[in-house]
Amino acid sequence: MPEYHNDGADALPASKSQRKRDMDALQDIGRALTELPAAKLKKMNLDDGLLAAVLDFQRITANGAKRRQLQYIGKLMRDIDPQPIEQQLAALRGDSSAHTRWLHLLERWRERLVEDDSHVQQLINDFPQLDVQQLRTMVRNARKEREENKPPKANRQLFQLLKELIPEQGKPAASGTDEQDDTQDE
Numbered sequence: 001m002p003e004y005h006n007d008g009a010d011a012l013p014a015s016k017s018q019r020k021r022d023m024d025a026l027q028d029i030g031r032a033l034t035e036l037p038a039a040k041l042k043k044m045n046l047d048d049g050l051l052a053a054v055l056d057f058q059r060i061t062a063n064g065a066k067r068r069q070l071q072y073i074g075k076l077m078r079d080i081d082p083q084p085i086e087q088q089l090a091a092l093r094g095d096s097s098a099h100t101r102w103l104h105l106l107e108r109w110r111e112r113l114v115e116d117d118s119h120v121q122q123l124i125n126d127f128p129q130l131d132v133q134q135l136r137t138m139v140r141n142a143r144k145e146r147e148e149n150k151p152p153k154a155n156r157q158l159f160q161l162l163k164e165l166i167p168e169q170g171k172p173a174a175s176g177t178d179e180q181d182d183t184q185d186e
Helices: 016-034 038-043 048-059 063-077 082-093 097-115 117-126 132-147 153-165 179-185
Strands: none
Touching (some): 016 063, 016 082, 097 132, 097 153
8 A cells, every 4th residue: 555645735746627727828828829920929039849830820720720739839838938928928918017117218218319419429328339320310300390290200210219229128138238227317
């Protein structure tokens, strides 16, 4: 007769129901991935096998085959850390507070650039790879648009430039400088 020792909660394996809930959660993450366009999926740095499975799911039309493919995606997700994928999905949905902070940082930089030339010089100093002429032209156009109450086309272009330049926390940086330090002086 086997002898069972209860050494505490850590020694017990997860129940079958808990394992099923975990697998369903992974499958839900996989389902969310299948709803994204291929371009966004490729930017997410997914495992090659998982990316191929998600793209295959998008090509499948039969319901039974889609269900099986979704289960396969869930199986692949077991071998991958789902946390970074969940964070990227939350950022795409706008649920991430870190992503919101980053967007607010970009907005503050845009406003400061349009308000004062000293901030333009500060950004140039912080990011030497920046095309100075392009930046100054965008800032000048944004100021002109604001004065003439025109639609903010140059403002949007400036925001897009800042998005490419200032990395989101937790994502690979486009440059070696961390811009988070500049938020302290506000």
